[in-house]
Amino acid sequence: MSLTDTRVDVFIAETPATQQAAAVAVSSGAPVPTLARRIDVLRPGMQTTVQDWPGRIGYWHIGVPPSGPMDDLSFRLGNRVLGNPEGAAGLECTLGGPALRFSETTWVCVTGAVADVRVDGHPVEQWRTIEVPAGGVLDIGAIRGPGMRTYILVSGGIDVEQFLGSAATFTLGKFGGGTGAALRADESLTLGEPARRRAPAVPMADIPAFGHRWELAVTEGPHGAPEFFTRTDFDTILGTDYEVHFNSDRTGVRLIGPKPEWARTDGGEAGLHPSNIHDNAYSIGALDFTGDTPILLGPDGPSLGGFVCPVTVVAADRWKLGQLTPGDKVRFVPIRADHAAPAHELGAHRRASFGTVLSAGRDGDDGILRRTAVDDETGVTYRRQGDDGVLVEYGTLTLDLGLRARVHALHQHLIEAGPRGVVELTPGIRSLQIRVDPAVLPIDQLLDLLAEAEAQLPNSDQLVVPSRTVHLPLSWDDPSTREAITRYMHGVRADAPWCPWNIEFIRRMNGLASVEDVYRTVFDAEYLVLGLGDVYLGAPVATPTDPRHRLVTTKYNPARTWTPENAVGIGGAYLCIYGMEGPGGYQFVGRTTQVWNHRARPSGAAGPGVDRFATDAETPWLLRYFDRIRWHPVEAGELLDLRADFAAGKVDVTVEDGEFRLADYRRFLADNAPAIADFRAVQAEAFAAERQSWRTAGELAD
Structure with missing residues (x-):
């Protein structure tokens, strides 16, 4: 029998070398190599x-x-x-x-x-x-x-x-x-x-049971009543059948439900709407109020953001988020955190009998696990984030770099201590999220460990950290951001106070004479990176080191459903570079080059909160905590060329080494206190006027 008469079923090999070896084997009569299933x-x-x-x-x-x-x-x-x-x-x-x-x-x-x-x-x-x-x-x-x-x-x-x-x-x-x-x-x-x-x-x-009405077991916190929501709000959240919105996906499940009354009139430096807070780490399964819109955060959701979350779905019930379908009804059922089923179990403990969530009451503590004091001026609050997380929060609801220094000290202490059971460590502006495996490290033991850690942390004034200055291009009022505003007006909300031009809205909110003043303020500022991952992939949340450069705005309500990759926006007193295309809510000022290198291909797992690749040339993320961003203007066409070069691996960013000393910074604030106070007074007056106009228009409750 000739070779051409022989039938040999050969599937496509994985590599040219394997293909060649297969061909040689067939022609020589040798056995054909085993190819991949x-x-x-x-x-x-x-x-x-x-x-x-x-x-x-x-x-x-x-x-x-x-x-x-x-x-x-x-x-x-x-x-x-x-x-x-x-x-x-x-x-x-x-x-x-x-x-x-x-x-x-x-x-x-x-x-x-x-x-x-x-x-x-x-x-x-x-x-x-x-x-x-x-x-x-x-x-x-x-x-x-x-x-x-x-x-x-x-x-x-x-x-x-x-x-x-x-x-x-x-x-x-x-x-x-x-x-x-x-x-x-x-x-x-x-x-x-x-x-x-x-x-x-x-x-x-x-086998789990599916239906069109779902009960989700939740724990209280991290942001409960009466600090952020009224008692009536909380009763409404737990007593309402919410409807699943069609605009839902793996990032989050949007819900349709009643508008909260809110316990606050605004978010202060974090933004005009009472849902706004200083950015902190989210938990998967958190009910996130982006303005008045409730969203259940999914496994592709953002890690960091500036909105309140009154309840969190326990780990063992988060699977249900994947099966929620537009039009389905959702009811939140409060349970005690220590009665949540173990998430690692797959048998009877996890059996999802539709319509029955065994409830052992609720914790009734408004999501506050413990409060203590660091010193005479600074307190620490431990907030519950589901049954597998704690949000450690320092001080009051103000923007204070001394609080970020305290967060940094605790973060570094826990990395060095490496306690068993800690899964993730994520810093925010004035907080540190600690996610654990409660089967290894129960929450009550974690709280005791954190109390011991506080006694060992250095004084915040001793903070000295590496602080590079990173020079980035900014296409001011970029056409892509204009397109995003237009899409928002056509598809979400046409009558928003920040439309049709975000930059004019920023001018008005801060009492500046012209949009040119907004431009000069942004380009004169030096932005200190306080967090990463604010809307994904190494995207920084940063604030100007000089308070006179801190332009305060609010965030979109409802949030945008589309934002161009690497758009630059301001929300509250913070600036963010959007790491990728997706939803968002900050007020646009322009667009820059990438902050995430898709050509980098690191592999392996990192420890909780450790920048495994921070000193590696192949790290995908560009920025680090405490970096300083300085902008230089480029035209929109020039930015497109720079973005194309970056995507091709031609990363050309000017970086200068340096350090940040908190003690020196506090001296700077003291030396410039009168001028800073004058700036804040003008800003506060404009902010109050904008808030009153919103109240008159029915945007805010009295």
């Missing part, structure tokens, strides 16, 4: 992504969310029944699934929301292990509901390149999943070695 994508589905669990942990402090399956319960149950590790990479399908051809006989399990599932055209059951033959096609049709997402788990898992220690796809950040995007037709996915053991099906008792 794989899936070919015939139809990608509406939004199908590779995810693993728990996702990308250790980078919350620089604005990288964990991603991972939005419904981790369905995902992990499917992996477990196949004999995979619970976190093995699989596929998440939203609204409708893909058609996939398997190169070899493979066991799969399809879980999550009800969908039409077929193998070679024959219907098969979900929640069972199903054998797909070699060359067979698994087809996931439209999701019939209830529920929003279906999961495809495969024996051996999906083997793709990891980014920052995870295979999870973060489409907004353009990384993970091998391509940084949802599946596309004609691409292939490599599979890992198949598991040796499997079960026939997920036990009926463990």
